[in-house]
Structure formats: structure tokens, C-alpha cells
């Protein structure tokens with residue numbers, strides 16, 4: 362289906378030269394966006410991470426158990442991504458394995474080649490002082506706060522804290538156990554299944570059974586209080602939502618937009634279908650952060666986002682929408698980032714409309730005019746690594762969705778959104794799949810999308 366769709370949106374461009382239209386040629390793949398990450402010769406089925414963290418000194422001692430499955434036969438060696446940390450031992454199926462290091466790549470050579478399709482258990486012991494990973498779009502990963510820790514890995518920061526096959530299309534189940542000083546709260550992906558306190562240290566164990574991309578794995582540590590939001594009336598009203606925040610922010614949190622999470626979840630459940638995970642957690646750090654960030658089952662905000670105001674509220678809605686668009690449905694190639702950010706951006710406008718604010722149609726037109734005033738020098742698909750998080754990718758993707766909604770009508774549009782979320786739940790998505798399925802389900806020509814996706818110049822819209 363994907364190959365067929367690719368042909369449909371990549372017509373014979375040479376026959377009809379059009380300077381505004383992209384000569385797509387080969388699109389840039391993940392090697393261009395996150396060079397040197399990931400190994401396609403195997404898949405990881407589960408990660409079991411056990412970290413002992415000394416906050417003073419930012420020191421980690423780690424054990425990572427990876428249940429892997431070779432995708433080639435035989436597999437004589439494989440590569441893991443790990444940044445900076447020292448590897449002390451590697452075993453495969455209980456037997457010591459050779460390992461060597463080159464930059465952030467750890468090559469593991471088992472005693473005997475692994476068989477295709479047959480699961481093996483890889484165990485890596487490692488330690489050191491985790492630090493952010495530099496990529497083409499900046500720094501990402503493990504980062505100390507003044508009093509605590511955040512991990513914000515999109516797109517290339519996962520190797521800052523655990524050995525992994527750092528490819529967004531290699532999704533796996535996770536168990537994350539962190540032992541650190543009592544007095545701090547640890548929040549990680551999924552459900553807290555156990556806490557054990559031993560004198561001055563406490564172990565927190567989280568389980569995330571639904572498949573998750575490496576960049577969405579996270580650990581947050583801080584002196585946090587918690588507040589559980591009341592259940593709601595909607596179909597997913599019983600999904601637990603918990604806020605984690607410093608005591609100093611208690612009043613601000615209780616009076617601010619963070620309290621609207623339940624209503625947002627109801628709105629998005631109606632629009633996109635069931636919430637994809639068992640729960641949602643929100644971490645508000647004592648530090649001011651420039652931008653919030655989504656992880657699977659939780660989002661992270663700086664203290665500056667607890668204040669009232671549309672700019673805060675829209676980003677709270679944005680991060681929640683990523684649980685569907687980005688976390689449950691995840692790109693396989695970073696060039697398709699609009700499938701996350703365009704949808705999350707449009708979801709802000711949907712929340713505005715459904716909560717009695719400005720209509721999505723008006724917000725989309727305002728942003729369309731804003732885009733028209735800015736340089737039109739990027740493509741929505743494959744915007745280049747430097748521009749993958751450019752605001753124009755977000756806004757143009759959002760405007761595309763509103764234009765599609767108005768083109769086909771609300772009934773068909775929302776039915777398709779729910780189908781899209783259901784069909785690719787926990788899976789990997791691509792732009793050609795989106796175009797082909799939207800065109801087929803909505804009865805429109807696939808080339809309706811071309812001016813939005815394949816031209817730099819904005820299409821006429823919105824009068």
C-alpha cells in the first residue's frame with residue numbers, strides 16, 4: 362500500500378516542469394536527520410532498565426536487559442547507541458560477548474551468530490555521568506535541573522541514558538526501575554507498579570507495556586507533590602490523570618490551565634477515539650523551560666506553563682494530543698515530523714473551538730496569513746534536519762488539516778481521523794500512507810495534498 366501510494370504522490374515530474382513543485386528525488390532518510398543512530402538488522406521487543414542514580418554528582422549505574430530479535434539471518438554482530446557512558450560488561454543469552462566502542466556506537470559480537478527470528482537476551486552493565494547528545498537540530502537527552510533531572514530526548518537523546526536501537530520505528534515495551542535519594546519523586550513512562558524504600562534510598566518501578574519509540578522513553582526526578590484529577594464524564598473519564606509539581610506551585614497549579622486536562626482528554630477522545638494508554642502524567646518542573654515536551658504517557662512543562670493564558674493552555678492541549686499523534690502513531694522517518702506536529706498544532710485549535718474559544722477555522726486562517734508573510738522556503742515533507750522543528754512545519758501542517766476538514770466536511774473528516782488512529786494504533790506511520798488512506802476514505806484525489814506537501818509556495822486557501 363505504501364509503495365503504491367508513493368507512486369501516486371510522486372508523479373512523473375519531469376513531464377511537466379513546475380518550478381514551484383518539488384523534484385522530490387530520493388527523500389532524506391533517518392541517516393540524514395539523526396546520523397549514526399539505529400541498526401536495522403534487529404528489533405528490540407522489550408527494554409528492562411535498572412538505574413541507580415546519585416543526583417549529587419549526576420552519576421548513574423545501569424543495567425539494561427534488551428530482548429532482541431534478529432531481522433537478518435544470521436546476525437553475527439549488532440550495534441547499540443550509547444553516549445558517553447562506560448560499558449563494563451555485555452552478555453548475550455547469559456554468555457559474555459565481545460564489545461567495542463566507536464564514538465556513540467557500541468558493537469556487540471556474540472560468541473555465535475544469532476539466528477534470524479529467534480529472540481535473544483542482551484544484558485549491558487554501564488555507568489558514568491550522563492550528558493546530552495548533540496545532533497543536527499541541537500542538544501537532547503538527559504539534563505540536570507537545579508534540584509532534579511529531566512530527560513527530553515526528541516529526536517536523538519535516548520542514548521544519553523540507556524543503550525538502545527535508536528530508531529523511531531523500532532518500538533518496544535519498557536520496564537524502568539530507578540533507585541535514588543528518598544525525598545525525590547521519580548516519574549517514568551507507564552504505570553508505577555512498585556516503590557521500595559530502603560533507608561535513605563527509594564526504588565520506583567514503572568511498566569509501559571504498549572510499544573514505545575526510544576525517544577519517548579523518559580525519567581523525571583524532582584521534589585514533587587502530586588494531585589490526581591477527578592474522573593470525568595466522557596468515555597475515557599476514568600483514565601487516571603496525575604499532576605506532579607513543586608510545592609511552591611500548588612496554588613498556581615490549582616488555579617491554572619493544568620486543571621483543564623480532564624476536559625481536554627474528553628474532547629480529544631471524542632474527536633480521535635479512545636485514549637491510547639493506561640494513564641497520563643504531567644510533570645511541572647521548578648525550573649522555567651523554554652518549551653514543553655511530550656513523552657509516552659506523560660508530558661513535561663516548565664513552571665512558566667502553570668500560569669493562566671492561552672499560550673500555556675494551547676501547549677497543554679498540544680502535548681496531550683501527541684499521545685495519539687506521535688506516541689501511539691509514530692513516524693518511521695523523521696522527515697514526516699508534520700504527522701506529529703501538524704496534528705498536535707491543529708488539536709490546539711480544536712480544543713479552542715470545543716471549549717468555547719475561537720473557532721479552528723479562524724485560528725487556521727490567522728496562521729495561514731502568518732505563513733504567507735514568512736519565507737516560503739521549506740517543504741512540509743522532508744523539511745531538512747535543521748528545520749524539522751521550525752514553527753512553519755507545525756502551522757502549515759495544522760492549516761492543511763483544517764483545509765482538509767473544510768473540504769470534506771466534519772462528519773467525514775472526524776470519521777477518518779478516528780479510523781487513522783485506530784488503524785495505526787501503536788504502529789508506524791508515513792506520509793504516503795496518510796495521503797493514500799485519506800484520499801481513499803474521503804473520496805478525494807491524492808493530488809489534493811500535493812500543493813501543501815510538495816510545494817514550497819503556500820497554496821491559495823481560506824477566503
Ligand SMILES: [Zn+2]
Nearest residue numbers: 679683702705
Ligand atoms: Zn509538538
